[in-house]
Amino acid sequence: MDHFVVSARKYRPITFDSVVGQSHITTTLKNAIRTNHLAQAFLFCGPRGVGKTTCARILAKTINCQNLSDDIEPCGECDSCVSFQNNASFNIHELDAASNNSVDDIRNLIDQVRYPPQTGKYKIYIIDEVHMLSPAAFNAFLKTLEEPPSYAIFILATTEKHKILPTILSRCQIFDFNRIRTTDIADHLAHIAQKENIVADREALELIGQKADGGLRDALSMFDLNVTFSPTNELTYADVLENLHILDYDYYFRITDALLKGSIAESLLLFDEIIRKGFDGHLFVVGLLEHFRNLMVCKDPITVSLLEVTEAARTKYLDQSHRATLSFLLSALSVGSQCDIHYKTSKNQRLHVELCLMKLAKLPDLLALQTLPTTNGQAAEAEKKKVESPVALTTESDAPAYGAKVPTPATPSAPPAPAAPSRLRSTAHIAPAAVGAATLPGTDTKSAALPKPSATEPVILPDKLPLTLDNAVHFWQEFAEKRRIERNSSTEEVTLNRDFALENQTIKIALDNDLQRDTLTALRNDLIWYLRERLDAPTLSLDFRVAPQEVKRMPYTAQEKFAYLAEKNPHLQVLKEALGLDTEF
Known part of the structure; x- marks a missing residue:
């Protein structure tokens, strides 16, 4: 059986042109070599798996190559290139700072720097994970890094630039590596699949790219995993979903449709299905927020380019974004963000997510209620046709049963009732004059009181009263x-x-x-x-x-309360003195 080599090592780039998604770095380095403007120290920083160490090795190999090509690429055939490829080069030294982070390790490296190269122009020292060096090791390295011999070049690589001393940063030429785009990762995986005679769906490769989150090494590891999972050397979208345990974005489209319809039941059933498949509730909330974000960027043609999904998914996003208002999406993002923030501290996390879905399902109704017209003549005319004749309530005995329809009174002086606002769901209309007489402070509430609805009956509100x-x-x-x-x-x-x-x-x-x-x-x-x-x-x-x-002070003590009441009714003071009463309790 042949020894298996993982794709991350087997297809590791060996030239600048084969580096994926870092053209701004490779172009700068090639120009520096072409014009002989090489810095004495480089710092490559960025997230994991984006090509920092790879570019450091290519740079070290290129600047010592004896037969550079016209496009500044190593030949791969000279003694320097061959010895590098065989891991036998005396001019290129790699140090893992994660395991060699003491002062003694740096001193040994400084001792090696004193000796010039026997062959080639430069001695290159690649220090990976340089942020792991101890403060004492950093300080011991400062002088050599600032004034190295003309033949020495240092290439530092790190994923955590903020942990490096400013004095080290000031001595290096800094290159920031980007996260690799999903499309670039998918193109690279498609190229590898073609070489390995693997049939792969484009959608499956883009799904791997999304899961890798900008790291090509992670994408290659997942690619190998899925190839091993498939006995027929085929990569399908369904298999990648199952093997990587990724929640299909189709669930988010379905649950958003349910929320737009205001269906609490459907959204809760979909969430239950997701939970039963073994997905974490927090993962679902984060994915739903990402879905709302994608819908929002689809609302404007300028921001559609921010959508990093497959073409099939892009079509679905564009279609659903037309049915979701911007107000709904912004409100949903706000509600979902609060659910995300408080998820970890919730005692009942499933109920916490379900309450969030209930709120989201009620958003369309709430937004529609806020945007209903109040002065539109056509809306008022339409509502007028739905409303019964005005009823003036004069006494409690004359008041009809709550919600009952009553005939129009025969009094000719009764003013016509204006149209009820469209937000009211009423079968009986109460004349504003009667309402004003019945509800304004200072009037006899017994003579014209509105009947109080029971807890099970719908609330019927009268017309809005003027603001006084x-x-x-x-x-x-x-x-x-x-x-x-x-x-x-x-x-x-x-x-x-x-x-x-x-x-x-x-x-x-x-x-x-x-x-x-x-x-x-x-x-x-x-x-x-x-x-x-x-x-x-x-x-x-x-x-x-x-x-x-x-603020007029409110009476709190017994004396203050009695003084307040006696001020309103002086007879209380007379009564107190006549009976010899005391306010101390």
């Missing part, structure tokens, strides 16, 4: 009471129970302390939404600040 201070105060207090029943939070109750001013469409309120400010900040969105739903103020906003000197 009285109306704003009323609905503010209504919101405060609703929160008190739901949450029973004393902090919220104290924060909401205070006076405020109304300027144009801005509510201005002064608070006692930072705790109240934080509480109102958390309530802001719910409060503004509640008020906008009931008041004709589409741009209503809330402006609050901490200003204790402007």
Whole structure:
């Protein structure tokens, strides 16, 4: 049996032209050799598997070649090239700084630098993973690196440039290697597959390139793995998906379609199918965010070039991006990012992802609700046809059952009811005049109170009332009471129970302390939404600040509460003195 050599070694580039995806590096190096402008020290930095050590070896081989070609490539036949290829060159030394990182190792290297080459022009020292050198070793290397002999050239390689001392960086000519593009990796793999007589789908090779994340060595390792997996020397997309345990992007298209339709059930079933196949929930969230990002870049023809996927997938992305609004994608990215951030700290991670999917499924409805027309004449006319005749409620005994249709009253003076906003789902319309009389503060609530719906019945809202201070105060207090029943939070109750001013469409309120400010900040969105739903103020906003000197102090102690009540009703003071009562509890 022949000895198997992995593709990463068997097809390692031996010339500058065969280096994949680093043309800016190879062109610069070839020009430096052509013009004899070689630096005394090079630093090759970049992610793993992109060709740093390979380029260092090619550079070392080329500058000592005795018969360079016209395009500055080594001949591969001279004594220097042959000895290099046989790992027997006395002029090229490789040091692994990960295992030789002490001061003594660097001193031995410095001792070798003193002796000139016996054959050839240069002695080249390649130090791989140079960031692993100890600080003492770096310091011992400084002087030699700054003033080496004319025949010595140092080539340093590292994946972590930030760990190298600035004094070392300042003495080197720095080359930054890029991540290799998916298409370049796929082209290189296709070339190898052709040489090895392997039938490979282009889509499968691009999938390997995406999984490699810009590293050609990783891509070659995965290529070998998939060739070994296939007994027929064929690489298919389905086999690569199964062997590399990659979540098919078709799942993301299907789950996005379900979210755009607002189907919570379908999205949860798809997620359950993904989990049962053994995929991690966090991996799914990250992939879904990447999918939303790809859809967003497809919204503009200028940014489509940022999409690094196969042609078949590109067509699907373009099609789905036309059906997804930019508002949905931006909101989905925001919701998904929060899910990604808090995934690791969640106690029930599956439920955490499912809640995220539920929120995403409700985004289309929420965005549609926010963009409904409020002043469009055609929309108002269409809604008017759906609404029953106006009903004026005068007394509690005259009020019909909740949600019932009642005939139009015979009073000719009753004003016609305006069209209900399109967001309301109502079968009965309540006249604005009656609503105003029934709900404004200071009126008799028993004579014209709106019937309170039960918990199981749909909420029917009246027409929006004009924005006045009285109306704003009323609905503010209504919101405060609703929160008190739901949450029973004393902090919220104290924060909401205070006076405020109304300027144009801005509510201005002064608070006692930072705790109240934080509480109102958390309530802001719910409060503004509640008020906008009931008041004709589409741009209503809330402006609050901490200003204790402007706030009328609320009564807290027993004496303060009695003084507050006695101020409103002086007879209480008389009663206290007559009966000899005390306010101390």
